[in-house]
Amino acid sequence: MTTPDSRGGSYNFAYLDEQSKRMIRRAILKAVALPGYQVPFGGREMPMPHGWGTGGIQVTASIIGRDDVLKVIDQGADDTTNAVSIRNFFLRTTGVATTERTADASIIQTRHRMPERKLQEGQIMVFQVPIPEPLRWLEPRESETRTMHALAEYGIMHVRLYEDIARLGRIATAYDYPVQVNGRYLMRPSPIPKFDNPKLDRNPALLLFGAGREKRIYAVPPYTDVKSLDFEDHPFEVQSWDHTCALCGADDSFLDEIVTDDKGGRMFVCSDTDYCAERRTADGANAEAAE
Amino acid sequence: MQNPAIAVTGISKTFRLHTQGGTEIAVFRNLSLGVDFGTSLALHGPSGSGKSTLLRTLYGNYRVDAGSICIRHDAGYLDLARAAPRQILAARCRSIGYVSQFLRVIPRVATLDIVADPLRQRGVDAADARARAGAMLERLNVPARLWPLAPATFSGGEQQRINIARGFVADFPILLLDEPTASLDAANRDVVVDMISEARAKGCAIVGIFHDADVRAAACDRVFELAPFRDAA
Amino acid sequence: MSADLPLLRVSQVSHFYGDRAGCRDVSFDLWPGEIIGIVGESGSGKTTLLNCLSARLQPSHGRVIYRDRSEVMRDIYALGEAERRFLTRTDWGFVHQNPRDGLRLGVTAGANIGERLMAVGTRHYGNIRDTARDWLGRVEIDAARIDDLPPAFSGGMQQRLQIARNLVTAPRLVFMDEPTGGLDVSVQARLLDLLRDLVTRLKLSVVLVTHDLAVVRLLAHRLMVMQRGRVVEEGLTDQVLDDPHHPYTQLLVSSVLQA
Numbered sequence: 001m002t003t004p005d006s007r008g009g010s011y012n013f014a015y016l017d018e019q020s021k022r023m024i025r026r027a028i029l030k031a032v033a034l035p036g037y038q039v040p041f042g043g044r045e046m047p048m049p050h051g052w053g054t055g056g057i058q059v060t061a062s063i064i065g066r067d068d069v070l071k072v073i074d075q076g077a078d079d080t081t082n083a084v085s086i087r088n089f090f091l092r093t094t095g096v097a098t099t100e101r102t103a104d105a106s107i108i109q110t111r112h113r114m115p116e117r118k119l120q121e122g123q124i125m126v127f128q129v130p131i132p133e134p135l136r137w138l139e140p141r142e143s144e145t146r147t148m149h150a151l152a153e154y155g156i157m158h159v160r161l162y163e164d165i166a167r168l169g170r171i172a173t174a175y176d177y178p179v180q181v182n183g184r185y186l187m188r189p190s191p192i193p194k195f196d197n198p199k200l201d202r203n204p205a206l207l208l209f210g211a212g213r214e215k216r217i218y219a220v221p222p223y224t225d226v227k228s229l230d231f232e233d234h235p236f237e238v239q240s241w242d243h244t245c246a247l248c249g250a251d252d253s254f255l256d257e258i259v260t261d262d263k264g265g266r267m268f269v270c271s272d273t274d275y276c277a278e279r280r281t282a283d284g285a286n287a288e289a290a291e
Numbered sequence: 292m293q294n295p296a297i298a299v300t301g302i303s304k305t306f307r308l309h310t311q312g313g314t315e316i317a318v319f320r321n322l323s324l325g326v327d328f329g330t331s332l333a334l335h336g337p338s339g340s341g342k343s344t345l346l347r348t349l350y351g352n353y354r355v356d357a358g359s360i361c362i363r364h365d366a367g368y369l370d371l372a373r374a375a376p377r378q379i380l381a382a383r384c385r386s387i388g389y390v391s392q393f394l395r396v397i398p399r400v401a402t403l404d405i406v407a408d409p410l411r412q413r414g415v416d417a418a419d420a421r422a423r424a425g426a427m428l429e430r431l432n433v434p435a436r437l438w439p440l441a442p443a444t445f446s447g448g449e450q451q452r453i454n455i456a457r458g459f460v461a462d463f464p465i466l467l468l469d470e471p472t473a474s475l476d477a478a479n480r481d482v483v484v485d486m487i488s489e490a491r492a493k494g495c496a497i498v499g500i501f502h503d504a505d506v507r508a509a510a511c512d513r514v515f516e517l518a519p520f521r522d523a524a
Numbered sequence: 525m526s527a528d529l530p531l532l533r534v535s536q537v538s539h540f541y542g543d544r545a546g547c548r549d550v551s552f553d554l555w556p557g558e559i560i561g562i563v564g565e566s567g568s569g570k571t572t573l574l575n576c577l578s579a580r581l582q583p584s585h586g587r588v589i590y591r592d593r594s595e596v597m598r599d600i601y602a603l604g605e606a607e608r609r610f611l612t613r614t615d616w617g618f619v620h621q622n623p624r625d626g627l628r629l630g631v632t633a634g635a636n637i638g639e640r641l642m643a644v645g646t647r648h649y650g651n652i653r654d655t656a657r658d659w660l661g662r663v664e665i666d667a668a669r670i671d672d673l674p675p676a677f678s679g680g681m682q683q684r685l686q687i688a689r690n691l692v693t694a695p696r697l698v699f700m701d702e703p704t705g706g707l708d709v710s711v712q713a714r715l716l717d718l719l720r721d722l723v724t725r726l727k728l729s730v731v732l733v734t735h736d737l738a739v740v741r742l743l744a745h746r747l748m749v750m751q752r753g754r755v756v757e758e759g760l761t762d763q764v765l766d767d768p769h770h771p772y773t774q775l776l777v778s779s780v781l782q783a
Contacts, residue, residue, distance in 0.1 A: 138628070151606045155643030159628075159635045162642065165649055166632055166671050231649040309771030310778050351760065353767040376746045376760040377555050397720070397742065398713035 014061040015093045020044050024062035024217070028208060031219035036181025037149070038132050043215035053086060053111055054212030056128035060109050063124065063208075064090065069097045071105035076113040076254065076271030083111075100274050112175075114196040116253045116275040119205035121222060127190040129211040132218065134178045134188040154186045157229055165234055174239065179226050187218060187226075195238045195254045200226040243268040248279035294363070296465050296496030297326040297349060302358030302372070304344060318344045319520035322358070328464065331487065331497040333507045336517035342500045343392075345517065346467050349498060350389045351379040362387055362465060384412050388463030392470050394450040396443045402453055403428070403438040409461035427456040431482055447474045459486055466490060468499035472506050484509045529591055531556050531697060531729050537576050537586035545753040546572030550586070552748065552758070556696070559723060559730040561744030561761060563737060563776065569753035570733045571701060577731055578618055578699040579608050590697070613643055617690030621702035623682035626689070627674045633660065633685055634670040640693045659688040663718060680711035684718065691722065698723075700732045704739055716742050737780050741765060749773045 012018065020042075027041035046054040064070065070090055074083040078100040086109060087098050099105050102115040109126040119125065135145040138156055148154070157178050164172045177194035181187045189200055190209060200207065200220060207220040220226055230236040244251045246267040253275055255268040270276035300323050306316040318341040326332050334342040347353040348360060351371040360371040364386040369378055383389075388409070397405065404411075406424035411417065428438060431452040442450055451474050458466060468487070472480045480503070487510040491497055501507040507514070530553035539546040547569035554560055562570045575581035577588055579600045589597045593615065600608060612618070620626040627636050637656040638646075646652055657667040663684035665677075674682055683703065690698060703719065704712040720743055723730055732744055740747055740761055747765070748758040749772065757770040768774045 138630075147605070151609060153609065153643065155639065155645075158642040158647070159631055159639050162635050162638055162649065162652065163631050166634055166653075230647075232647050233650050306767075307769070309774050347766070352762050354759070354763055354769070376763075377558060379760055380745055397717065399717040 011093050013066075013094055014064050014090065015046070016044060016058065016061045020058075021062040024058055027217045028059065028062065028219065031208070031217050032206070032221050034185070035221055035224050036179075036185030036187040036218060038211075038216040038218045041215055041217050043212055046212070048085070048089075050213040051130065052082060053109070053128035055210030055215075055217075056109050056111070056126045056212075057086060057089070057210075058212065059208050059210035059217060060090065060107060060126045061093075063126075064094055064096060064107060066094070066096060068106045069099050069104055071099050071102065071108045071274075072110075073108065073113060073115070073272075073274075074111045076115075076256070077273045079273065101278070102272075102274050110192075112191055112193075113254070113271060114192055114199045116250075116270070116272045117278075119199075119203055121204045123205040125205055125207045127192075127207065127209045129188070129190045129209050129216070130213070132188060132209070132211040132214050132216040134186050149185060152184065154180070157186060158231070161229060161231065161234075165231070171230065171234060171236075177236075178229050180229060181220055181226050182224050183227075185218075186229075187220075189226075193239060193254055194228065194236075197226070197228045197236070198238065202226075241268060245270045245276060245279075248276045248283070250276065250279055294328075295325045296328045296363050297324070297498065298359075298361045298368070299324045299349070300359050300361075302348065302355040302360060304341070304348060304353065304355050317521075319517065320523040322517075322520040324515055326465075326496045326498055328363075328496045329491060329494045330513060331491050331499070331511045333511035333514045334498065334500050334517060335507075335514045336521070340517040340521050342517060343469055346389075346469050346498065346500060350383070350387065350467055352389075384409075386463065387465040387467065388458045388461060389467040390454050390458035390469060390471050392451075392473060394442060394454045396441065396450075398443070399441055401439050402433070402442050402445075405442065405453060406456045406460055409457060409463075413461065424456065424460055427460045428453070430486075431456050432479060448476065448479070451475060452479060455483060455486070459490065462490075462493070463495065465496045466498075468497065468501075470500050470502060472501065472503060480506060529595070529597070530554055531558075531591050532577070532731075533587075533589040533591075533597065534577060535587050535589070537573065537583045537588060539572050539576050539581060540584045545569070547576065547583075547750070548753040550748075550755055552755075554697075554729055554731065556729055557727045558746065559728075559732060559744045560746045560748065561740030562731065562733045562748050562750060563735060563740055564750035565735060565776075568750040570750050572753075573750070574699055574701055574731060574733045578616065579612055580618075593696075613640060614693045615695055615697065617695040617698035619683075619686055619690055619698065619700040619703045621705045623674070623679070623686040626686040627682060629674050632671045632673055633665070633677070636674065636685060636689045637692050640689065644693060655692060659692055660685075662722070663688045664714070678711075680707055680715060683707065683715055687719070687722070691726065691728075694726070695728070697729045697731070700730060700734075702734050702736075703732070704734070704736065712739075719743060737765060737777065749776065 024041055027039045031039045044058060046057055072083045072087040074080040091098060102117040107124050111128045133145055135148055139145050161171050175193055176188050176191045177197055179187050179189055179197060202223050204222050206222055209218045228236040241255050243255060245253060245255060247269050250270055253270045253272055256271045258267050258269055260267055302322050303320045304318040308314040334345060336342055344353055348355055355372050361368040364382045369382050371379060403421055403424050406427060407420035410420035410423060433449060433452050442453055455471050472483050484506055487497060501510060532554040535551045537550045538548045550573055564570045576583040582601055588600045590600050591597050634653060634656040637659050638652040641652055656670055660667045660670060665681055665684060674685060704715055734740060744761045747761045748755045751772045757764055757773045764773060765777055768777050
């Protein structure tokens with residue numbers, strides 16, 4: 001793998017100037033100190049459109065150092081367009097090592113998924129957030145949602161879950177499922193499937209969330225309680241499948257449905273490509289050892 | 292007179308009609324009267340002499356310009372000329388009843404519930420209150436088929452009897468009657484006269500306006516002439 | 525409940541819009557279970573006063589003191605915002621003239637009723653449903669419509685839904701701004717009857733603003749008549765309506781068409 005010399009180019013290390021990084025780091029520190037609280041920051045324009053993860057990229061750019069090992073995933077995969085272009089961006093602007101292996105990464109930037117492998121102390125996950133405000137669906141005024149957060153007036157979120165059950169018989173929200181952090185702030189966990197919500201709870205890694213368009217940063221520090229909202233008689237549940245992964249046989253991972261032909265053929269495979277590959281490698285090794 | 296039911300002292304009443312050029316109508320001046328429990332007083336005077344006005348002041352419905360209107364209430368006296376609204380309402384709940392000439396109909400409320408209402412306001416449970424209301428309506432010959440209906444479309448006589456039932460159902464210690472028999476036939480008039488006599492026998496203090504001389508003679512033991520107070524006004 | 529202290533004590537409340545007085549020097553006590561009507565034509569200051577009383581508009585002068593459930597007299601404008609908002613969502617209700625201002629039109633009838641319950645921490649879906657169905661019944665809406673959206677309801681039903689949404693937390697004090705305004709006469713009668721029944725049964729204290737004298741005759745124990753921001757006459761409702769003293773009250777009473 002080549003590591004181009006960032007100092008030779010016309011950009012600063014990790015693209016952002018040092019003043020901007022300091023400003024963003026201060027916002028991150030505040031976010032860590034107030035788990036789940038949305039800290040406004042002076043978001044910079046990045047050389048890509050909003051919606052491509054500019055919030056997460058600014059967070060990563062502010063915390064990344066020369067010794068870091070970066071992993072970027074999109075929908076659980078390392079090889080999709082968005083993941084590849086962000087990884088290339090940091091390759092060109094920092095020259096740090098990159099990896100597809102969850103276990104080897106010190107920083108994991110993500111959209112839509114958390115890795116299946118349990119994260120470790122010292123690792124940092126950076127989430128790209130399209131809409132940070134969980135109360136926005138009912139209250140368009142920012143001043144009012146801020147007051148609602150300040151006073152922890154969160155009953156209205158249960159109105160939304162109530163509506164799900166009333167109309168559909170169950171809580172149908174499957175992505176971006178609202179959580180309460182550390183018993184205090186209500187938080188949108190970004191569009192990860194609710195399958196990943198239990199991984200937010202008391203995670204040993206530091207979880208950082210960046211919203212580029214709305215210029216907000218929030219955080220879940222290591223080992224923080226994160227509770228998914230629910231009703232006593234309709235408890236929070238994650239998705240489950242009747243299938244196992246067609247490639248690695250995993251029965252504990254989030255599966256994507258792949259259409260294989262025009263005749264209705266389909267298969268279910270792990271959305272976390274690294275997890276799937278690791279399991280298959282291990283199986284291969286076991287098979288070889290058995291021979 | 293010891294422990295009278297009503298003690299009115301030196302009251303005056305003048306209407307000022309601001310919408311009609313400030314016309315002043317003096318109704319009575321420096322009027323005093325007392326009524327004992329177990330007695331019945333008829334207000335008397337020609338039309339326009341202020342009988343209804345006086346009766347309404349005794350209920351706290353009209354205000355007076357001077358004087359006091361003390362009524363026996365909760366083992367004490369309440370001066371209606373100075374009492375706070377909630378005190379007057381409490382007195383109307385427990386101590387003083389009023390049968391007006393016309394029934395004020397409330398949309399959708401059944402006849403039986405209109406009659407039971409004074410009892411319900413005192414906290415009597417619904418079944419008991421309705422049973423007593425039913426007995427009262429029966430006595431006044433209001434057919435049971437009308438009880439569940441709102442009386443908006445009833446005849447004047449029927450409405451009047453409902454009004455009377457409502458006034459008598461709660462055994463008020465003081466009862467004010469404004470022409471209670473005006474639109475009743477002879478049979479029902481006799482029933483009302485009996486009811487008044489019974490109430491008086493039970494210790495009720497009654498003040499009423501009765502145009503019918505026979506009714507007045509049968510129902511009352513004293514007549515109060517208003518004319519002198521009007522002349523004084 | 526200690527009956528020797530008022531539930532609401534209003535002293536010398538004034539509110540100015542620049543130089544113009546919205547309401548001026550209004551004082552009264554509201555007692556538990558008491559319904560006070562505030563009448564006057566538009567622009568008389570009754571809505572300004574209602575907003576001052578209901579913690580929605582800080583008065584320029586004067587104080588509004590509320591006796592809370594722990595029997596402590598609290599100046600509502602000295603409360604922290606959290607306490608004040610909690611109070612207005614639990615112990616108080618506010619019924620708007622236009623039900624669209626008091627309902628969430630995008631969520632079902634059941635959710636509209638259940639919102640206050642969820643706001644105070646009820647987390648049992650089944651219990652919330654049961655309570656919502658019970659309240660729909662109490663306001664004479666078919667419980668089968670629990671999952672319908674408010675825009676599918678008639679104006680009268682929307683108003684009844686708004687009332688249910690307010691009363692579900694058993695408030696002690698309810699503010700009403702022309703609750704029967706904008707409704708057909710037949711619909712009004714039904715709503716009035718329902719309100720009369722509910723406020724009596726629940727022993728609610730109510731501050732009722734209206735320009736309709738028939739409404740206060742039916743509902744209010746006491747009356748305040750406002751003109752140009754001031755209370756020009758007050759007293760027992762039937763006293764004020766049957767024996768009005770102030771020229772403006774006489775004009776109001778004499779202007780009512782006799783049906």
